[in-house]
Amino acid sequence: MSGRRTYPLEVTDLGVRLDGREVLSGAAVSAAGGEWLAVVGPNGAGKSTLLKAMMGLLPHTGEVVAGGVRVRDLKPRERARLIAYAPQSPSLPPDMTVFDYTLLGRTPYIPYLGRESAADREIAGAVLERLDLAGFAARPLAHMSGGERQRVVLARALAQQAPVLLLDEPTTALDLGHQQQVLELVDRLRAGDGLTVVTTLHDLSLAGQYADALLLLADGRVVASGPPAQVLTEPLLARHFGARVRVDAEEDGRPLVRLLRPDDR
Amino acid sequence: MSAEPPRADPLCADSPRSDGVHHDLEPADPARGDSARGDSARADLAGADRVRADAGRAEAVEVVDQEGDGPGSSRSDARRSEARPSEARPSEAARSRPGRLRTVTLLVAVALLLASMAVGLLVGAADISPKGILFALLDRLPFVHLDSGLAPVDQGLLFQLRLPRVLLAALVGGLLAIAGAGYQGVFRNPLADPYLLGAAAGAGLSVTLVVVFLGGDAGVAIVPVAAFVGAVGGVLLAYAVGNTAGRGGGTATLVLAGVAVTSFLTAIQTFAQQLKLEELQRIYSWILGDVGGGWEQVWMIAPYVVVSTVVLLLHGRLLDVLSVGDEEAAGLGLRAGRVRFVVLLAASLATAAAVAVGGLIAFVGIVVPHVVRRLAGWSYRIVLPISFLGGGAFLVLADTVARTILAPAELPIGVVTAFVGAPFFVAVLRMTRRVGT
Ligand SMILES: Nc1ncnc2c1ncn2[C@@H]1O[C@H](COP(=O)(O)OP(=O)(O)OP(=O)(O)O)[C@@H](O)[C@H]1O
Ligand SMILES: [Mg+2]
Numbered sequence: 288m289s290g291r292r293t294y295p296l297e298v299t300d301l302g303v304r305l306d307g308r309e310v311l312s313g314a315a316v317s318a319a320g321g322e323w324l325a326v327v328g329p330n331g332a333g334k335s336t337l338l339k340a341m342m343g344l345l346p347h348t349g350e351v352v353a354g355g356v357r358v359r360d361l362k363p364r365e366r367a368r369l370i371a372y373a374p375q376s377p378s379l380p381p382d383m384t385v386f387d388y389t390l391l392g393r394t395p396y397i398p399y400l401g402r403e404s405a406a407d408r409e410i411a412g413a414v415l416e417r418l419d420l421a422g423f424a425a426r427p428l429a430h431m432s433g434g435e436r437q438r439v440v441l442a443r444a445l446a447q448q449a450p451v452l453l454l455d456e457p458t459t460a461l462d463l464g465h466q467q468q469v470l471e472l473v474d475r476l477r478a479g480d481g482l483t484v485v486t487t488l489h490d491l492s493l494a495g496q497y498a499d500a501l502l503l504l505a506d507g508r509v510v511a512s513g514p515p516a517q518v519l520t521e522p523l524l525a526r527h528f529g530a531r532v533r534v535d536a537e538e539d540g541r542p543l544v545r546l547l548r549p550d551d552r
Numbered sequence: 553m554s555a556e557p558p559r560a561d562p563l564c565a566d567s568p569r570s571d572g573v574h575h576d577l578e579p580a581d582p583a584r585g586d587s588a589r590g591d592s593a594r595a596d597l598a599g600a601d602r603v604r605a606d607a608g609r610a611e612a613v614e615v616v617d618q619e620g621d622g623p624g625s626s627r628s629d630a631r632r633s634e635a636r637p638s639e640a641r642p643s644e645a646a647r648s649r650p651g652r653l654r655t656v657t658l659l660v661a662v663a664l665l666l667a668s669m670a671v672g673l674l675v676g677a678a679d680i681s682p683k684g685i686l687f688a689l690l691d692r693l694p695f696v697h698l699d700s701g702l703a704p705v706d707q708g709l710l711f712q713l714r715l716p717r718v719l720l721a722a723l724v725g726g727l728l729a730i731a732g733a734g735y736q737g738v739f740r741n742p743l744a745d746p747y748l749l750g751a752a753a754g755a756g757l758s759v760t761l762v763v764v765f766l767g768g769d770a771g772v773a774i775v776p777v778a779a780f781v782g783a784v785g786g787v788l789l790a791y792a793v794g795n796t797a798g799r800g801g802g803t804a805t806l807v808l809a810g811v812a813v814t815s816f817l818t819a820i821q822t823f824a825q826q827l828k829l830e831e832l833q834r835i836y837s838w839i840l841g842d843v844g845g846g847w848e849q850v851w852m853i854a855p856y857v858v859v860s861t862v863v864l865l866l867h868g869r870l871l872d873v874l875s876v877g878d879e880e881a882a883g884l885g886l887r888a889g890r891v892r893f894v895v896l897l898a899a900s901l902a903t904a905a906a907v908a909v910g911g912l913i914a915f916v917g918i919v920v921p922h923v924v925r926r927l928a929g930w931s932y933r934i935v936l937p938i939s940f941l942g943g944g945a946f947l948v949l950a951d952t953v954a955r956t957i958l959a960p961a962e963l964p965i966g967v968v969t970a971f972v973g974a975p976f977f978v979a980v981l982r983m984t985r986r987v988g989t
Contacts, residue, residue: 344879367885374883380875382930387872394873395885400866427930447884 293320293481294354294369294450296341301349303333303340303507310336311507314349318500321481323474325488325498327518329528332504334487335375338453341485342372353451353483367395371447375455375487377440381429385439388428389415392446414445417472433460441469445476452476454486458493470497491544495519503527516542653934661941665722668945672718672952673710680706712846719850721843721951721965722944723857724910725920727902729943732917733924733935734864734899737871738892739803742925746903746917749810749896753817754786755779755907760821760835764828775838776849776908783904789813791896803878803892840964841911843951849909856905861940863898868933871895875932913966915973916943 298316302309311333318324326334340347343358343366351358353369361369371392379388392414393407415421418438428436437460444452452473458466474497476482488494494501495515503511503518505527511518519542524532531547673689674682680702688700688710702710731746739748747753755778762778794809825835870891874881878888906913920943921935928934947969954963 339879342883344882362885363882363887364885367883372883374880377880378877380930382925383872383875387931391873391876391884394881397869399870402869 291481292354292450294483295320295322296324296451296483296485297350297352298341299350299352301337301340301347301351303336303345303347305336305345309507311340311347314504314507314509316341316485316502316509316512318483318485320354320483321477322499323477323484323486323497324500324502325486325494326502326504327488327491327494328504332527333507334504335455336507337504338372338455338485338487339374342366342370342453344372364395367447367449369449370451370453371444371449372453373440373444373455373457377436379428379436379440382427384424385420385426385428385431385442386411386415386424388439389420389442389446392443392448395447410448411442411446414442418442418445419468434462434465437461438465438469450481451483452485454484456487456489459489466493473497491519491524492542495542495544516540519544652931653929653937657928657934657938658941661938661945665941665945665948668948668952669718669722672721672948673714675952675956676709676714678706678709680710685710713844716847716850717844717951718948720845720909721948723850723853724843724906724913725916725947725950726940726944727853727857727860727906728910728913728916729920729939729946730861730864730936731899731902731906732943733921733932733939734867734871734895734902735917736921737867737874737932737935738895738899739807740875740877741803741807742922743918744807745915746899746906747814747912748807749900750786750790750813750817751783751900751903751907752786752912753814753821754789755783755904756839756912757817757821757824758782758785759838760824763831763834763838764824767828767831776845776852779838779911780904780908783907784900786813786817787896787900787903789817837964839912839966841913841966841969843910843947843965845909853905853909856901860898860902860905864895864902865936865940867891867895867898868931868936871932871936911966913947914970916947916969919969919973920946 296316296318298314301311301314301316303311314333314337316324316326316337326337328334336345339345341351341358343351343361356369358366358370389411390403390407393403393411396407397403412421412424415424418441420435420438420442423431423435423439428439431439437457441454441457444454454473457473458469461469470493473482473484473486477484486494486498488498498515500513501511501515501518502509503523510527511523516536519534521532521534524530524534524544533545533547533551535543535545537543673685674680684700684702684706686700687698688702688707690696691698691700700707728746732744735744735746735748736742738744758778758781759775762774766774790810790813791806793813794806797805797809825832870886873884873886874888874891876884881888881891903917921939924935924938924942928938947965950968950972951965954965954968957963
């Protein structure tokens with residue numbers, strides 16, 4: 288056991304109203320320090336809303352406690368050093384270069400009127416290298432493919448060096464190899480640096496394969512949470528996704544979700 | 553709190569997560585395991601400030617080294633040597649600073665401004681020899697004594713008319729351009745201009761009221777003050793309306809508030825000027841712009857020039873951060889609302905100062921930042937300072953054209969800038985169509 292500090296995440300009774308509509312209510316989320324939690328659920332269930340509220344970007348009720356600190360009490364800069372967030376649909380300034388965009392992740396460490404230090408640039412460069420993007424450093428974001436952009440957004444979040452990582456659909460636009468690369472990287476960060484990771488993931492099998500715990504959201508409520516095998520069950524998926532699926536168990540007990548065709552039995 | 557992963561060791565070689573073909577990834581190496589990684593423990597957040605400590609940074613870089621080609625890597629030599637060339641990249645990327653102002657760019661812009669000012673001083677109705685002008689200017693420097701050979705009349709012309717006029721044109725152009733750049737940054741909209749939030753309408757109304765109700769010469773004396781107050785008032789009104797109307801205080805509401813306030817104030821102004829049609833020409837000649845106010849007006853706006861440009865120049869990096877939008881900027885730890893308020897305040901002050909002595913000169917605030925962006929770079933750390941210099945150069949040249957092309961008559965300077973600006977505006981619209989955000 289190393290003495291490294293990890294940052295458990297505890298969310299109680301989180302509620303968000305948008306346009307007078309209860310988009311999220313009574314959400315409880317709990318992730319041990321260094322754990323990977325995957326949030327799953329149908330479109331519009333409130334997954335992105337949950338992540339944004341946890342980051343403190345939406346007005347919400349309830350408490351978010353990370354590493355023993357109430358996130359609400361933190362100044363924005365302190366919060367950004369505790370939690371990094373990669374949005375589902377980030378807005379990418381078309382002319383900004385990949386390197387400068389990654390460097391934005393260092394914002395919480397730069398004094399208000401200060402400038403990036405050499406160390407900040409080192410870190411941004413190292414993160415790009417790690418995500419296989421070093422060759423793109425000088426490219427404008429507009430000249431990147433969808434999957435490359437998604438990795439650049441991840442790079443920005445990693446440059447933030449926060450112990451809690453919230454990633455909204457980090458793999459949707461990635462090819463198989465890069466999905467694996469990104470998920471493995473996140474997993475190594477989790478295991479190596481003790482990062483607490485919360486991702487939303489649409490691919491249920493991936494979620495079951497990588498996450499320690501799953502949280503199923505439907506209609507703004509948490510309807511199931513726990514180890515993958517307890518959440519990815521045929522009845523739950525049928526009920527909340529309206530999908531006919533078969534869930535097989537792998538040798539290690541992790542569930543594998545497969546769609547059923549009409550003539551499947 | 554146990555830091556142990558809650559299930560089987562994820563680094564175990566035959567776990568499905570660390571075997572198989574890794575696309576571009578060094579596989580997790582069981583030999584190194586957790587102890588090697590333990591070194592890279594996150595900095596303690598108890599004092600979040602300490603995360604910045606250099607130790608923390610060094611560790612982060614180190615993690616990469618471990619992953620990249622730490623000792624005991626199980627990769628084949630071929631793979632390792634392939635990885636070599638890329639090793640130089642992070643520091644290379646770190647050294648190249650694409651989004652930063654280069655000295656060359658700055659020097660070119662300064663040279664451009666000085667050249668345009670030289671043209672502005674040389675060209676005019678009266679013929680004054682260039683050598684005489686140069687010597688007369690140098691003669692004014694401390695410890696320099698030169699005989700310019702200029703007649704007293706020419707000396708007076710140079711120092712009381714042309715020099716203050718060129719300086720005022722440079723200041724007004726610089727202010728409008730840097731304010732335009734600031735507004736574009738705040739609104740994340742390349743078509744924002746310094747008059748967007750009601751500065752022009754406020755100043756226009758205020759000047760009209762003064763001219764109409766104080767009338768003639770009494771009114772003219774306080775026109776600059778009235779314009780300044782009106783411009784600031786217009787912006788404040790739009791800001792107040794925007795903040796009460798919009799729940800989140802977003803930029804879209806603010807723009808709409810600016811539109812509403814502008815048309816409201818313009819309506820009053822139109823009504824007021826109908827009351828005294830004989831003053832119409834006076835009002836219009838103010839609106840179309842003029843930078844012939846002399847030294848008095850140069851000194852009048854000097855403090856605002858200094859304050860607003862310094863504040864704006866200091867916010868270049870923050871405007872770059874803001875370009876990802878309020879929500880994401882907040883996620884990066886920036887108080888977007890505060891940055892926006894400070895930049896808007898400074899840009900509005902700059903606009904008010906420019907309007908006070910120059911009238912409602914059109915297009916400089918849009919045209920110049922765009923040219924700068926196309927030629928020098930996207931970052932506000934470039935766009936703000938270079939716009940200030942370039943805007944100054946542009947307006948000095950425009951004024952030179954305005955007062956010479958129909959000499960001895962003078963064309964209003966706003967006509968010249970709009971003549972160049974309007975076609976450019978269309979070009980900008982066409983160019984930004986592709987961006988689609
Ligand atoms: N700004 C907003 N104002 C009003 N309603 C919103 C807003 N943003 C999202 N919603 C609504 O809140 C609900 C949850 O949205 P959210 O983005 O959290 O869904 P999601 O689970 O992330 O879906 P997806 O899988 O499609 O990404 C949706 O019904 C959506 O229409
Ligand atoms: Mg979503």
